[in-house]
Amino acid sequence: MVSETFARRNIMGYEGGVKILSESNIPFMHWGIINKYNFSEDKISFIPRKVFDKILYNSGSGHFSYISPVRGFRPKAYSLKGRVSKDVFKQIISGEDYAIFIAVDENIFNNVFSVKPMLLNIEDKKIATIINRFPSMVRVIDEDILDRVRHVKDIAWGVNLVSFPVKYFENLSEIDVDTLTYLIYSMNISIKRVLESASKRGFNNYIIYPFFNIGYLAGGSQPRIHSQVYVDLTGYGLGLRFRGLIEVFRNKCPLCNVDGREVVYEYDDWFVWVNSAPRRNYEIRIVYREHLDSFMKLKLNSIRSLSKILINISKILDRLGVYDNRNILFYTKPLIESIESFHIFIEILPFEVIGGVELLDSCRVIRVNPRILVEDIRNLFNSL
Numbered sequence: 001m002v003s004e005t006f007a008r009r010n011i012m013g014y015e016g017g018v019k020i021l022s023e024s025n026i027p028f029m030h031w032g033i034i035n036k037y038n039f040s041e042d043k044i045s046f047i048p049r050k051v052f053d054k055i056l057y058n059s060g061s062g063h064f065s066y067i068s069p070v071r072g073f074r075p076k077a078y079s080l081k082g083r084v085s086k087d088v089f090k091q092i093i094s095g096e097d098y099a100i101f102i103a104v105d106e107n108i109f110n111n112v113f114s115v116k117p118m119l120l121n122i123e124d125k126k127i128a129t130i131i132n133r134f135p136s137m138v139r140v141i142d143e144d145i146l147d148r149v150r151h152v153k154d155i156a157w158g159v160n161l162v163s164f165p166v167k168y169f170e171n172l173s174e175i176d177v178d179t180l181t182y183l184i185y186s187m188n189i190s191i192k193r194v195l196e197s198a199s200k201r202g203f204n205n206y207i208i209y210p211f212f213n214i215g216y217l218a219g220g221s222q223p224r225i226h227s228q229v230y231v232d233l234t235g236y237g238l239g240l241r242f243r244g245l246i247e248v249f250r251n252k253c254p255l256c257n258v259d260g261r262e263v264v265y266e267y268d269d270w271f272v273w274v275n276s277a278p279r280r281n282y283e284i285r286i287v288y289r290e291h292l293d294s295f296m297k298l299k300l301n302s303i304r305s306l307s308k309i310l311i312n313i314s315k316i317l318d319r320l321g322v323y324d325n326r327n328i329l330f331y332t333k334p335l336i337e338s339i340e341s342f343h344i345f346i347e348i349l350p351f352e353v354i355g356g357v358e359l360l361d362s363c364r365v366i367r368v369n370p371r372i373l374v375e376d377i378r379n380l381f382n383s384l
């Protein structure tokens with residue numbers, strides 16, 4: 001029996017004093033939710049799918065695309081003409097816009113499959129991880145809708161997370177070590193929560209993609225610094241790059257045998273390495289010293305030393321006059337049964353326009369000689 005107070009709370013959209021967006025007001029695919037209110041047969045072609053290239057595909061891996069029309073509805077704080085002054089995180093922080101919170105500071109807040117966006121003032125907190133409102137994968141499909149879409153074979157199931165600081169920063173040269181440490185920590189505890197909850201729902205293979213897009217040209221649609229994690233729950237299909245890495249780590253680990261002449265800096269559990277065949281000019285890699293396979297296994301101290309290094313590299317790249325639109329990629333082992341060995345590392349890739357030969361193959365024409373870059377970066381680390 002539903003009590004009168006509970007019924008009233010539901011009508012008002014309040015639970016425990018917090019304003020909740022009712023299910024009937026959630027637009028199709030916002031926060032990765034498909035429910036009986038926002039679904040109709042004509043939306044079937046808008047369900048996110050993970051589709052492989054018919055020629056670039058070989059026994060379960062190859063080039064794939066996440067096809068997710070809802071991504072096109074993201075609020076953009078930039079246009080090609082310049083910045084439009086809308087920081088969507090500001091309204092979320094002040095409790096004026098809805099979000100599904102997964103972690104607030106060190107506390108896990110909601111179920112990762114929650115369908116209850118809420119208004120919550122977090123101005124007195126430091127860090128939050130929320131569900132991406134415009135994801136590339138679907139997170140929840142109502143039971144009765146599931147039967148109607150069962151014929152769609154390649155549904156892209158997944159959880160897309162966004163982590164951000166409550167205090168405003170635009171890049172890693174501005175942020176402080178403490179904030180960045182807890183930002184990465186928040187990503188980590190949220191990923192763990194996704195894995196726990198997803199396994200209870202019957203998912204058992206996970207591909208985890210954590211990254212920062214800093215600046216509009218690096219794919220960051222928001223000026224406030226934020227990181228993202230795509231947890232792909234489809235459980236099949238690695239892309240070409242990860243397939244290559246898995247093969248490499250299966251044998252002798254190259255990251256346990258890096259040429260010392262290419263190492264530019266060592267600090268705590270990490271070393272900084274300039275790859276002699278970079279994907280972008282000024283590419284820098286940060287490698288964990290031990291053969292550790294997962295970012296989720298890092299202790300807070302290691303995350304803190306990593307944060308220090310990331311901030312210093314950002315400052316060094318600024319001093320070298322490197323364009324400030326950058327991607328930071330975290331490589332961690334896909335949790336798929338057949339994959340045994342991996343060695344975590346991070347890549348910092350400044351934005352660059354790429355041309356035909358780089359699209360034709362996995363290659364790059366580089367103008368900054370990595371041997372000279374090694375010297376420059378070594379000197380700059382020493383001068384910090």
Ligand SMILES: [Zn+2]
Binds near residue numbers: 290291292343
């Ligand atoms: Zn290794």
